[in-house]
Amino acid sequence: MKETKNVRIYTPNVxxxxxxxxxxxxKNLYSSHFxxxxxxxxxxSAQYRQSFLGLLWSVVLxxxxxxxxxxxxxxxxxxxxxxxxxxxxxVFTGTMAWAILTxxxxxxxxxxxxxxSTLSKIxxxxxxxxxxxIYKTLFNVFIKLIILSILLFVFKQDISWSISLFxxxxxxxxxxGTSIGLLITPIGLLYGDVGKLMTPFMQVLMxxxxxxxxxxxxxxxxxxxxxxxxxxxLVNNFRNIxxxxxxxxxxxxxxxxxxxxxxxxxxxxxxxxxIPIITERIGx
Amino acid sequence: xEDKGINRETLVEVNxxxxxxxxxxxTSLYYGLLDTMKSVVPFSKSENNTLRAKEFxxxxxxSFTLRRGECIGxxxxxxxxxxxxxxxxxxxxxxxxxxVVLTGKVGALIxxxxxxxPILTGRENIYNNAAVLGFSxxxxxxxxxSIIAFSEIExxxxxxxxxxxxxxxxxxxxxxxxHMEPDVLIVDxxxxxxxxxxxLKCFQQxxxxxxxxxxxxxxxxxxxxxRICNQIILMDHGVVQYQGNDVSKGIDMxxxxxxxxxxxxxxxxxxxxxxxxxxxxxxxEQCDIVSVNWLDDLHVSVDLNFKTKRGxxxxxxxxxxxxxxxxxxVLSIDEREVSGDIGTKARFTFSHKELQLSKGMYxxxxxxxxxxxxxxxxxxxxxxxxxxxxxxxxWPPFMLKTNLxxxxx
Numbered sequence: 001m002k003e004t005k006n007v008r009i010y011t012p013n014v015x016x017x018x019x020x021x022x023x024x025x026x027k028n029l030y031s032s033h034f035x036x037x038x039x040x041x042x043x044x045s046a047q048y049r050q051s052f053l054g055l056l057w058s059v060v061l062x063x064x065x066x067x068x069x070x071x072x073x074x075x076x077x078x079x080x081x082x083x084x085x086x087x088x089x090x091v092f093t094g095t096m097a098w099a100i101l102t103x104x105x106x107x108x109x110x111x112x113x114x115x116x117s118t119l120s121k122i123x124x125x126x127x128x129x130x131x132x133x134i135y136k137t138l139f140n141v142f143i144k145l146i147i148l149s150i151l152l153f154v155f156k157q158d159i160s161w162s163i164s165l166f167x168x169x170x171x172x173x174x175x176x177g178t179s180i181g182l183l184i185t186p187i188g189l190l191y192g193d194v195g196k197l198m199t200p201f202m203q204v205l206m207x208x209x210x211x212x213x214x215x216x217x218x219x220x221x222x223x224x225x226x227x228x229x230x231x232x233x234l235v236n237n238f239r240n241i242x243x244x245x246x247x248x249x250x251x252x253x254x255x256x257x258x259x260x261x262x263x264x265x266x267x268x269x270x271x272x273x274x275i276p277i278i279t280e281r282i283g284x
Numbered sequence: 285x286e287d288k289g290i291n292r293e294t295l296v297e298v299n300x301x302x303x304x305x306x307x308x309x310x311t312s313l314y315y316g317l318l319d320t321m322k323s324v325v326p327f328s329k330s331e332n333n334t335l336r337a338k339e340f341x342x343x344x345x346x347s348f349t350l351r352r353g354e355c356i357g358x359x360x361x362x363x364x365x366x367x368x369x370x371x372x373x374x375x376x377x378x379x380x381x382x383x384v385v386l387t388g389k390v391g392a393l394i395x396x397x398x399x400x401x402p403i404l405t406g407r408e409n410i411y412n413n414a415a416v417l418g419f420s421x422x423x424x425x426x427x428x429x430s431i432i433a434f435s436e437i438e439x440x441x442x443x444x445x446x447x448x449x450x451x452x453x454x455x456x457x458x459x460x461x462x463h464m465e466p467d468v469l470i471v472d473x474x475x476x477x478x479x480x481x482x483x484l485k486c487f488q489q490x491x492x493x494x495x496x497x498x499x500x501x502x503x504x505x506x507x508x509x510x511r512i513c514n515q516i517i518l519m520d521h522g523v524v525q526y527q528g529n530d531v532s533k534g535i536d537m538x539x540x541x542x543x544x545x546x547x548x549x550x551x552x553x554x555x556x557x558x559x560x561x562x563x564x565x566x567x568x569e570q571c572d573i574v575s576v577n578w579l580d581d582l583h584v585s586v587d588l589n590f591k592t593k594r595g596x597x598x599x600x601x602x603x604x605x606x607x608x609x610x611x612x613x614v615l616s617i618d619e620r621e622v623s624g625d626i627g628t629k630a631r632f633t634f635s636h637k638e639l640q641l642s643k644g645m646y647x648x649x650x651x652x653x654x655x656x657x658x659x660x661x662x663x664x665x666x667x668x669x670x671x672x673x674x675x676x677x678x679w680p681p682f683m684l685k686t687n688l689x690x691x692x693x
Contacts, residue, residue: 010375010384038415039399046403115416121395123375124416186320190313274320280305280377281316 018269025268028127035124036131039111043132044139058140059147062095069212080213085243086155089148093239094211096144097173100137101231102202104177107133108271109188109195119279126275127268130182134174141170148242160244169238172253176234176260182267186274189282210235230256293387295468295498296350296373301382303368303522304335305342315339342368344522345382348515352467355499357513357531359506359538365522366502370394370470373500388467391417391497396457402446406437406456409445413460427463435459436482455482462489469497473504506535506608507679532677539607539645551663556598556652559587559629561668568668576639578674579685584615584648585633586667594626598661601651602634605665607644612681619656642683643674 048054069091072078083090111129112119119126152159188194206212209231217223226232233253240247247253306312315336335341343365350356358366372379374392399416400409410431414424432441435455437448445453471490487508490499494512503509509516509531516534518526520541526534547558560567562585563574576582584602603614615634647669652662674683 006388008375008384008386008390010372010378010386012378012380012382034419034421035415038412042399042401042404042408042412045408046401049403115399118395118398118416120371120376122392122398122416123390124418187317190316190320276376276378277316277319280371281312 021272022265022269025127025272028125029131029268032125032128033131035128036135039115039128039132040135040139043111043114043136055143058143062092062099062144063147065095065212066091078213081216083214084245086157089151089155089157089243090239091212092148092151093242094235096141096148097235097238098202098206098209098211099144100141100170100173101177101234102198103137103140104133104174105181105184105202106195106198107137107178108181108185111136112185112189116282119282126271130178130268130271133181134178137174137177152243158244159242162241162244165241169241172257172260173234173238175264176230176256179260179263179267182264182271185271186278189278205231210239228252230259292351292353294349294351295387296348296500297383297385298346298348298373299383299385301343301346301369301372301379301384302341303343303365303372303377303380304339305368306336306339308338311338341522343372343379346517346519346524347382348517348527350468350498350500350515352498353495354515355494355501355513356515356517357509357534358500358502358517358519359504359509359534360519360525361541364519366519367472368522369519370472370500370502374470386468389418389465390468390470391461391464391466392470392472393458393461394470394472396461397453398457400445400453400457403444405443406435406441406445406448407432409456410460413457414463417461417464419464431459431463434462434485451479451482458482458486458489462486462493466493466497469493469499471499472502506538510535510679536645547667548665549663550665551660553661555591556662557589558650558662558664558667559589561586561648563668563670568670573645574668574670575673576670578643578672578683579638579640582636582639582670583633584635584668585631586650587629587631588652590626590628590630593628594630597622597624597626599653599656600632601653601656603649603651604641605647605649606681607646609647610681612641612646638685639672640682640684641672642678642681643672643676644681645669645671 048057051057053060066088070088073080073087080087108130111133112126115129118124151157184194184198208226208229209215215226215232217227227249230252233249233256236248237253239245306315346369348356358369360366368377370392371377373384373386374390374394375384375386397409397413399412401412404412407428410428411424414427414431419427432438435441435452435458437452437455440448440452445456448456490512493499499512501509501513513531515529516526516531517524518534518538525541526537528534560569562568562583564576564580564583566574568574586600586602588600599619601614604612606612615636617634647666650662650664650667651660653660676683
């Protein structure tokens with residue numbers, strides 16, 4: 001703990017420039033790595049130590065969603081356009097992408113809730129809560145990848161070199177979700193409504209995204225909304241990389257990535273500025 | 285606290301800190317939302333120094349500075365604003381006015397065992413807690429044996445924390461916290477739990493840390509405050525009542541805020557009432573506080589009114605309590621000397637020669653029973669208060685007059 005003398009100054013208004021707040025946020029994201037790892041490890045091991053099925057739980061939801069849609073398709077309850085790949089693989093990869101998105105959006109809020117009582121008592125780098133959420137998501141992704149590789153093997157799905165780009169697709173997904181999540185976290189901590197709204201909202205949004213079916217290509221307003229939904233290229237390309245298909249909407253995909261990066265910077269600054277105000281009001 | 289000869293740089297500077305809170309949750313959340321929005325719009329310095337509807341000052345205009353090796357005590361009633369002040373100093377919430385400057389590593393003993401998960405083992409939770417307190421992984425690896433040894437729960441360190449007793453959890457939490465090496469240490473009332481041996485160990489540890497830190501100590505334990513603090517702030521409703529280096533004066537003022545003068549009836553069978561109480565001839569209801577010099581005689585007269593003609597003398601017992609309501613003495617009487625019948629009113633006068641209580645405030649409790657220690661009739665706490673005056677202040681409750689003879693041997 002021997003380091004150079006650091007001086008902390010607390011005043012009513014934020015004196016520091018936006019840029020220095022941002023730099024401090026980045027610095028803390030890096031330096032609070034141990035705390036983030038510890039929080040994630042704590043939550044994950046506590047969750048699985050209390051359960052019999054353990055790790056299997058993280059794949060129950062995507063598998064059951066997949067099962068429902070496979071049943072609906074095969075029984076002709078719904079008619080879906082051809083996905084180009086085996087439908088179970090399509091649904092599983094889609095729900096996997098969707099799970100990453102929802103987990104990262106709610107990640108920071110959920111982790112913060114577990115530290116709620118500490119938040120108002122001990123001054124620890126709050127950036128660790130963001131990283132901890134991401135670590136937990138990555139852990140779940142890892143489990144799902146194992147199931148997915150079994151699926152790919154069973155269905156003899158071709159994979160190609162493109163799978164080496166998977167980290168990029170994963171990064172894009174996490175960055176997008178985390179940025180949105182970080183933006184709503186301060187308000188979500190104040191008002192429980194935000195968290196409650198998220199579940200139905202994400203369910204509706206799922207049907208406007210290519211998660212369980214290929215989006216129909218209408219040449220009208222709805223079609224354009226579906227096409228320009230930023231989640232469309234995120235989910236599609238996530239899947240395409242895994243199953244060795246071509247990229248879609250490449251330039252839009254890249255600009256979403258850059259946009260997410262910018263959004264993340266803004267959200268991080270917003271988060272850092274607002275957290276003392278939030279702490280004051282949710283304090284235990 | 286003496287200068288230990290270590291560099292005594294200023295580590296804590298608190299300048300005119302104020303903080304307002306809102307009484308109503310919904311309004312508070314709404315203001316929170318407003319503040320959130322305002323804080324991110326550049327160049328909108330919000331109006332902090334006026335109260336909005338339903339707001340009040342939880343902390344108003346507090347200033348102090350603290351050097352290494354110094355300790356300031358924050359005392360006051362529950363809700364006086366002590367914890368809010370600590371939160372501001374700790375950087376958890378922003379002040380609405382003023383400025384705090386902290387130099388060096390800040391450690392807080394406010395919540396022990398933060399980040400514990402009950403399912404996980406003690407060992408795992410040491411890592412969780414240490415991470416929250418700002419340790420690096422290497423530091424925990426290095427110190428874990430020492431932490432476990434300090435906690436004295438080696439046998440259960442690999443059991444889930446949910447099976448621990450609350451005292452064991454506190455032990456583990458303090459063991460981790462004790463291994464911080466802070467420049468500024470903030471201690472809120474956390475050490476009151478745990479068994480005596482451990483509490484002593486905690487204070488021993490704090491004594492060890494103190495010379496190298498600037499410490500801010502919130503406590504209701506006045507002997508502790510007077511032992512370790514060299515500055516004191518007495519707060520009430522967010523404002524300073526007393527601030528200075530005269531710690532005992534601050535503590536006296538704190539105690540005097542509890543002097544409501546109200547008798548506190550603990551038990552009664554409705555047959556007997558306490559009337560006037562005189563101390564050294566002065567009616568305690570008429571004057572503020574009766575002052576008695578050290579080695580003066582103490583005469584306490586208690587008037588008792590009985591519903592019916594009493595007859596046989598009851599057993600009347602007076603005991604003296606100090607300002608922390610610790611019993612320090614009982615006025616012992618030789619029952620063989622007391623006899624006779626009484627009617628519906630009687631005055632009982634207790635005389636004690638050469639009072640050797642040390643300087644301070646004392647209160648008197650009354651117990652009346654049919655026979656000694658059985659069949660209680662009336663029990664009243666605080667029937668009267670008195671003050672022992674002397675030039676010297678000592679902490680033990682008695683100052684026994686003593687002769688010293690020195691001989692060459």
